[in-house]
Amino acid sequence: QSVDQTDDKQTYYISETAKVGENCDIRHGVIIEDDVVVGNNCFIGEYAHITEGTVIDDYVYIGAKVMVLNLDRIVYMRDIATKLHPVHIKYGSRIAPAAVILPGITIGKNALVGIAAVITKDVPAxxxxxGFPAKKRGNVQDDECIGEELVSQLKKKEDK
Known part of the structure:
Protein backbone atom coordinates (compact mmCIF):
# COMPACT_ATOMS: atom_id res chain seq x y z
CA GLN A 1 0.00 0.00 0.00
CA SER A 2 2.99 2.27 -0.10
CA VAL A 3 4.52 3.79 -3.17
CA ASP A 4 7.93 3.92 -4.73
CA GLN A 5 8.35 7.18 -6.58
CA THR A 6 10.74 8.08 -9.35
CA ASP A 7 11.31 11.71 -10.22
CA ASP A 8 14.02 12.58 -12.78
CA LYS A 9 16.33 9.70 -11.80
CA GLN A 10 15.60 10.23 -8.09
CA THR A 11 14.11 7.07 -6.60
CA TYR A 12 12.76 7.19 -3.07
CA TYR A 13 10.08 5.59 -0.91
CA ILE A 14 7.26 7.58 0.70
CA SER A 15 4.50 5.79 2.60
CA GLU A 16 0.98 6.51 1.40
CA THR A 17 0.12 7.72 4.92
CA ALA A 18 2.99 10.22 5.01
CA LYS A 19 2.34 13.87 4.20
CA VAL A 20 4.98 15.91 2.40
CA GLY A 21 4.58 19.68 2.06
CA GLU A 22 5.21 21.92 -0.90
CA ASN A 23 8.58 22.76 -2.45
CA CYS A 24 10.46 19.89 -0.77
CA ASP A 25 13.62 18.40 -2.26
CA ILE A 26 13.71 14.67 -1.48
CA ARG A 27 16.80 12.91 -2.78
CA HIS A 28 17.63 9.42 -4.03
CA GLY A 29 17.23 6.51 -1.62
CA VAL A 30 15.22 8.38 1.03
CA ILE A 31 12.75 6.32 3.07
CA ILE A 32 9.79 8.10 4.67
CA GLU A 33 7.66 5.73 6.75
CA ASP A 34 3.98 5.77 7.83
CA ASP A 35 2.38 8.86 9.35
CA VAL A 36 5.42 11.10 8.89
CA VAL A 37 4.65 14.78 8.37
CA VAL A 38 7.15 16.87 6.40
CA GLY A 39 6.53 20.61 6.25
CA ASN A 40 7.11 22.99 3.36
CA ASN A 41 10.49 23.94 1.87
CA CYS A 42 12.41 21.01 3.37
CA PHE A 43 15.46 19.17 2.05
CA ILE A 44 16.01 15.48 2.80
CA GLY A 45 19.38 14.15 1.59
CA GLU A 46 20.31 10.86 -0.03
CA TYR A 47 19.54 7.67 1.90
CA ALA A 48 18.04 9.44 4.92
CA HIS A 49 15.59 7.24 6.83
CA ILE A 50 12.66 8.96 8.55
CA THR A 51 10.72 6.55 10.77
CA GLU A 52 7.03 6.35 11.55
CA GLY A 53 5.36 9.29 13.28
CA THR A 54 8.21 11.77 12.84
CA VAL A 55 7.17 15.42 12.46
CA ILE A 56 9.42 17.72 10.44
CA ASP A 57 8.44 21.40 10.45
CA ASP A 58 8.98 23.90 7.61
CA TYR A 59 12.45 24.92 6.35
CA VAL A 60 14.26 21.90 7.80
CA TYR A 61 17.47 20.53 6.24
CA ILE A 62 18.23 16.83 6.77
CA GLY A 63 21.55 15.67 5.35
CA ALA A 64 22.43 12.43 3.60
CA LYS A 65 22.28 9.17 5.57
CA VAL A 66 20.56 10.69 8.61
CA MET A 67 18.67 8.14 10.73
CA VAL A 68 15.63 9.30 12.69
CA LEU A 69 14.63 6.47 15.04
CA ASN A 70 11.36 5.86 16.90
CA LEU A 71 11.72 2.59 18.86
CA ASP A 72 13.80 1.99 21.98
CA ARG A 73 14.56 -1.61 21.04
CA ILE A 74 14.82 -3.81 17.97
CA VAL A 75 11.71 -5.97 17.66
CA TYR A 76 12.31 -7.57 14.26
CA MET A 77 10.80 -11.09 14.07
CA ARG A 78 9.75 -10.94 17.73
CA ASP A 79 6.28 -10.83 19.21
CA ILE A 80 7.06 -7.96 21.55
CA ALA A 81 4.76 -5.05 22.26
CA THR A 82 6.49 -1.74 21.87
CA LYS A 83 5.51 1.90 21.87
CA LEU A 84 6.52 4.46 19.27
CA HIS A 85 8.54 7.43 20.46
CA PRO A 86 8.30 9.82 17.49
CA VAL A 87 10.83 12.58 16.86
CA HIS A 88 9.95 16.25 16.25
CA ILE A 89 12.36 18.37 14.21
CA LYS A 90 11.29 21.97 14.55
CA TYR A 91 11.23 24.91 12.15
CA GLY A 92 14.48 25.90 10.46
CA SER A 93 16.63 23.17 12.02
CA ARG A 94 19.58 21.62 10.22
CA ILE A 95 20.72 18.04 10.65
CA ALA A 96 24.14 17.33 9.11
CA PRO A 97 24.89 14.08 7.22
CA ALA A 98 25.08 10.73 9.04
CA ALA A 99 23.55 12.02 12.28
CA VAL A 100 21.44 9.62 14.34
CA ILE A 101 18.43 10.99 16.24
CA LEU A 102 17.29 8.61 18.98
CA PRO A 103 13.59 7.94 19.75
CA GLY A 104 11.45 10.63 21.34
CA ILE A 105 13.89 13.49 20.73
CA THR A 106 12.85 17.07 19.93
CA ILE A 107 15.22 19.20 17.89
CA GLY A 108 14.42 22.84 18.69
CA LYS A 109 13.71 25.67 16.28
CA ASN A 110 16.78 26.73 14.23
CA ALA A 111 19.01 24.19 16.00
CA LEU A 112 22.06 22.65 14.31
CA VAL A 113 23.13 19.01 14.66
CA GLY A 114 26.67 18.22 13.48
CA ILE A 115 28.02 15.53 11.17
CA ALA A 116 27.65 11.97 12.53
CA ALA A 117 26.28 13.23 15.85
CA VAL A 118 24.32 10.82 18.02
CA ILE A 119 21.50 12.79 19.61
CA THR A 120 20.48 11.20 22.92
CA LYS A 121 18.76 14.24 24.51
CA ASP A 122 16.54 17.06 23.27
CA VAL A 123 18.37 19.88 21.49
CA PRO A 124 17.02 23.29 22.56
CA ALA A 125 16.26 26.03 20.04
CA GLY A 131 29.73 14.39 18.98
CA PHE A 132 29.11 10.89 20.28
CA PRO A 133 27.09 11.28 22.39
CA ALA A 134 26.26 14.79 21.21
CA LYS A 135 26.79 17.72 23.54
CA LYS A 136 26.18 21.43 23.28
CA ARG A 137 29.08 23.05 21.42
CA GLY A 138 27.69 26.53 20.81
CA ASN A 139 24.76 28.65 19.70
CA VAL A 140 23.36 29.35 16.25
CA GLN A 141 23.97 32.99 15.30
CA ASP A 142 21.14 35.32 14.27
CA ASP A 143 22.21 35.40 10.61
CA GLU A 144 21.89 31.60 10.38
CA CYS A 145 18.32 31.49 11.68
CA ILE A 146 15.30 31.12 9.44
CA GLY A 147 12.52 33.43 10.54
CA GLU A 148 9.56 35.19 9.01
CA GLU A 149 11.68 38.20 8.01
CA LEU A 150 14.20 36.09 6.08
CA VAL A 151 11.44 34.00 4.51
CA SER A 152 9.66 37.13 3.26
CA GLN A 153 12.96 38.43 1.81
CA LEU A 154 13.47 35.14 -0.05
CA LYS A 155 9.91 35.26 -1.41
CA LYS A 156 10.44 38.84 -2.64
CA LYS A 157 13.56 37.70 -4.52
CA GLU A 158 11.60 34.85 -6.11
CA ASP A 159 8.87 37.26 -7.24
CA LYS A 160 11.35 39.47 -9.11
Missing part, protein backbone atom coordinates in the same frame (compact mmCIF):
# COMPACT_ATOMS: atom_id res chain seq x y z
CA UNK A 126 19.27 27.71 18.41
CA UNK A 127 21.85 25.39 19.96
CA UNK A 128 24.63 23.53 18.15
CA UNK A 129 25.16 19.90 19.20
CA UNK A 130 27.63 17.36 17.87
Missing amino acids: RQIHF
Whole structure:
Protein backbone atom coordinates (compact mmCIF):
# COMPACT_ATOMS: atom_id res chain seq x y z
CA GLN A 1 0.00 0.00 0.00
CA SER A 2 2.99 2.27 -0.10
CA VAL A 3 4.52 3.79 -3.17
CA ASP A 4 7.93 3.92 -4.73
CA GLN A 5 8.35 7.18 -6.58
CA THR A 6 10.74 8.08 -9.35
CA ASP A 7 11.31 11.71 -10.22
CA ASP A 8 14.02 12.58 -12.78
CA LYS A 9 16.33 9.70 -11.80
CA GLN A 10 15.60 10.23 -8.09
CA THR A 11 14.11 7.07 -6.60
CA TYR A 12 12.76 7.19 -3.07
CA TYR A 13 10.08 5.59 -0.91
CA ILE A 14 7.26 7.58 0.70
CA SER A 15 4.50 5.79 2.60
CA GLU A 16 0.98 6.51 1.40
CA THR A 17 0.12 7.72 4.92
CA ALA A 18 2.99 10.22 5.01
CA LYS A 19 2.34 13.87 4.20
CA VAL A 20 4.98 15.91 2.40
CA GLY A 21 4.58 19.68 2.06
CA GLU A 22 5.21 21.92 -0.90
CA ASN A 23 8.58 22.76 -2.45
CA CYS A 24 10.46 19.89 -0.77
CA ASP A 25 13.62 18.40 -2.26
CA ILE A 26 13.71 14.67 -1.48
CA ARG A 27 16.80 12.91 -2.78
CA HIS A 28 17.63 9.42 -4.03
CA GLY A 29 17.23 6.51 -1.62
CA VAL A 30 15.22 8.38 1.03
CA ILE A 31 12.75 6.32 3.07
CA ILE A 32 9.79 8.10 4.67
CA GLU A 33 7.66 5.73 6.75
CA ASP A 34 3.98 5.77 7.83
CA ASP A 35 2.38 8.86 9.35
CA VAL A 36 5.42 11.10 8.89
CA VAL A 37 4.65 14.78 8.37
CA VAL A 38 7.15 16.87 6.40
CA GLY A 39 6.53 20.61 6.25
CA ASN A 40 7.11 22.99 3.36
CA ASN A 41 10.49 23.94 1.87
CA CYS A 42 12.41 21.01 3.37
CA PHE A 43 15.46 19.17 2.05
CA ILE A 44 16.01 15.48 2.80
CA GLY A 45 19.38 14.15 1.59
CA GLU A 46 20.31 10.86 -0.03
CA TYR A 47 19.54 7.67 1.90
CA ALA A 48 18.04 9.44 4.92
CA HIS A 49 15.59 7.24 6.83
CA ILE A 50 12.66 8.96 8.55
CA THR A 51 10.72 6.55 10.77
CA GLU A 52 7.03 6.35 11.55
CA GLY A 53 5.36 9.29 13.28
CA THR A 54 8.21 11.77 12.84
CA VAL A 55 7.17 15.42 12.46
CA ILE A 56 9.42 17.72 10.44
CA ASP A 57 8.44 21.40 10.45
CA ASP A 58 8.98 23.90 7.61
CA TYR A 59 12.45 24.92 6.35
CA VAL A 60 14.26 21.90 7.80
CA TYR A 61 17.47 20.53 6.24
CA ILE A 62 18.23 16.83 6.77
CA GLY A 63 21.55 15.67 5.35
CA ALA A 64 22.43 12.43 3.60
CA LYS A 65 22.28 9.17 5.57
CA VAL A 66 20.56 10.69 8.61
CA MET A 67 18.67 8.14 10.73
CA VAL A 68 15.63 9.30 12.69
CA LEU A 69 14.63 6.47 15.04
CA ASN A 70 11.36 5.86 16.90
CA LEU A 71 11.72 2.59 18.86
CA ASP A 72 13.80 1.99 21.98
CA ARG A 73 14.56 -1.61 21.04
CA ILE A 74 14.82 -3.81 17.97
CA VAL A 75 11.71 -5.97 17.66
CA TYR A 76 12.31 -7.57 14.26
CA MET A 77 10.80 -11.09 14.07
CA ARG A 78 9.75 -10.94 17.73
CA ASP A 79 6.28 -10.83 19.21
CA ILE A 80 7.06 -7.96 21.55
CA ALA A 81 4.76 -5.05 22.26
CA THR A 82 6.49 -1.74 21.87
CA LYS A 83 5.51 1.90 21.87
CA LEU A 84 6.52 4.46 19.27
CA HIS A 85 8.54 7.43 20.46
CA PRO A 86 8.30 9.82 17.49
CA VAL A 87 10.83 12.58 16.86
CA HIS A 88 9.95 16.25 16.25
CA ILE A 89 12.36 18.37 14.21
CA LYS A 90 11.29 21.97 14.55
CA TYR A 91 11.23 24.91 12.15
CA GLY A 92 14.48 25.90 10.46
CA SER A 93 16.63 23.17 12.02
CA ARG A 94 19.58 21.62 10.22
CA ILE A 95 20.72 18.04 10.65
CA ALA A 96 24.14 17.33 9.11
CA PRO A 97 24.89 14.08 7.22
CA ALA A 98 25.08 10.73 9.04
CA ALA A 99 23.55 12.02 12.28
CA VAL A 100 21.44 9.62 14.34
CA ILE A 101 18.43 10.99 16.24
CA LEU A 102 17.29 8.61 18.98
CA PRO A 103 13.59 7.94 19.75
CA GLY A 104 11.45 10.63 21.34
CA ILE A 105 13.89 13.49 20.73
CA THR A 106 12.85 17.07 19.93
CA ILE A 107 15.22 19.20 17.89
CA GLY A 108 14.42 22.84 18.69
CA LYS A 109 13.71 25.67 16.28
CA ASN A 110 16.78 26.73 14.23
CA ALA A 111 19.01 24.19 16.00
CA LEU A 112 22.06 22.65 14.31
CA VAL A 113 23.13 19.01 14.66
CA GLY A 114 26.67 18.22 13.48
CA ILE A 115 28.02 15.53 11.17
CA ALA A 116 27.65 11.97 12.53
CA ALA A 117 26.28 13.23 15.85
CA VAL A 118 24.32 10.82 18.02
CA ILE A 119 21.50 12.79 19.61
CA THR A 120 20.48 11.20 22.92
CA LYS A 121 18.76 14.24 24.51
CA ASP A 122 16.54 17.06 23.27
CA VAL A 123 18.37 19.88 21.49
CA PRO A 124 17.02 23.29 22.56
CA ALA A 125 16.26 26.03 20.04
CA ARG A 126 19.27 27.71 18.41
CA GLN A 127 21.85 25.39 19.96
CA ILE A 128 24.63 23.53 18.15
CA HIS A 129 25.16 19.90 19.20
CA PHE A 130 27.63 17.36 17.87
CA GLY A 131 29.73 14.39 18.98
CA PHE A 132 29.11 10.89 20.28
CA PRO A 133 27.09 11.28 22.39
CA ALA A 134 26.26 14.79 21.21
CA LYS A 135 26.79 17.72 23.54
CA LYS A 136 26.18 21.43 23.28
CA ARG A 137 29.08 23.05 21.42
CA GLY A 138 27.69 26.53 20.81
CA ASN A 139 24.76 28.65 19.70
CA VAL A 140 23.36 29.35 16.25
CA GLN A 141 23.97 32.99 15.30
CA ASP A 142 21.14 35.32 14.27
CA ASP A 143 22.21 35.40 10.61
CA GLU A 144 21.89 31.60 10.38
CA CYS A 145 18.32 31.49 11.68
CA ILE A 146 15.30 31.12 9.44
CA GLY A 147 12.52 33.43 10.54
CA GLU A 148 9.56 35.19 9.01
CA GLU A 149 11.68 38.20 8.01
CA LEU A 150 14.20 36.09 6.08
CA VAL A 151 11.44 34.00 4.51
CA SER A 152 9.66 37.13 3.26
CA GLN A 153 12.96 38.43 1.81
CA LEU A 154 13.47 35.14 -0.05
CA LYS A 155 9.91 35.26 -1.41
CA LYS A 156 10.44 38.84 -2.64
CA LYS A 157 13.56 37.70 -4.52
CA GLU A 158 11.60 34.85 -6.11
CA ASP A 159 8.87 37.26 -7.24
CA LYS A 160 11.35 39.47 -9.11
